[in-house]
């Protein structure tokens with residue numbers, strides 16, 4: 001599907017989804033309520049069939065006190081991409097796990113939990129994946145500091 | 155055929171029925187060591203592509219310097235090329251690998267990351283600021299990443315260091331670490347010329 005068709009297809013499923021400007025692939029921002037339902041339908045609708053979760057990552061918008069969770073989807077059936085994102089508050093970052101839809105999400109969410117501290121509800125095994133188990137804090141948050149870090153020149 | 159950067163420092167004495175080779179044991183040992191460096195395969199990031207893979211492949215051909223036999227086991231290696239970023243989680247493993255290598259062992263730190271932490275020095279929770287925080291380094295090769303030529307320059311510096319370094323009476327005694335920095339815009343021909351001059355003992359035995 002072409003970009004504009006993809007966006008209207010997503011908006012048909014979720015009227016509150018907003019397309020992103022200035023992107024070279026179809027990208028939408030969806031509300032965090034009903035997000036799991038939206039993702040399930042993106043995976044299962046016959047003309048969308050996003051059966052692969054390429055990447056899941058997060059962006060720390062510290063000034064707006066929110067974390068944006070980004071999901072990069074691909075359809076091996078129709079060969080199209082879609083980037084879906086949703087924002088959660090920084091201090092209470094909770095998101096439903098996508099692990100039931102795409103099993104790979106289990107590790108990708110562990111990584112986002114490890115580095116950004118997002119708690120995934122329904123995740124079977126939410127432990128740190130890259131850092132040591134006893135690590136304090138979430139280092140990719142913009143306000144993270146520790147004793148090892150060297151402050152850069154301003 | 156290898157490119158032996160210095161002939162064996164020895165004297166061939168003709169005697170009836172053949173000839174005898176006269177040299178000092180130190181010179182022979184150091185000559186042999188310096189021309190058969192076996193590097194340990196240890197690449198942690200982008201530098202490994204340049205200094206281990208490109209340098210070892212046919213175009214640049216590390217084999218000319220006798221250092222192409224990369225070993226997957228530290229027990230068989232005598233050169234540790236720290237090619238890439240060392241993160242805090244990797245640091246204990248690097249130290250372990252170094253300690254598993256048999257003496258004499260040499261370390262080359264290639265790239266800004268292995269020298270100082272490079273691009274990751276500031277505001278970083280993970281990167282060790284230089285391999286020399288963990289293990290002693292003999293030669294530093296600057297660059298991000300260094301070109302294979304620059305790496306060869308480092309290898310040849312190390313060979314020189316080995317030849318001048320240890321002796322049987324003083325095992326483990328090394329020269330101070332050196333920085334093998336190439337001036338910008340230099341070509342491989344210039345390097346080879348410079349090396350020839352650098353490595354040739356006075357009087358030119360070549």
Ligand code: SF4
Nearest residue numbers: 200201265266267298
């Ligand atoms: S010095 Fe540059 S090229 Fe080498 S590992 Fe570091 S970032 Fe990569």
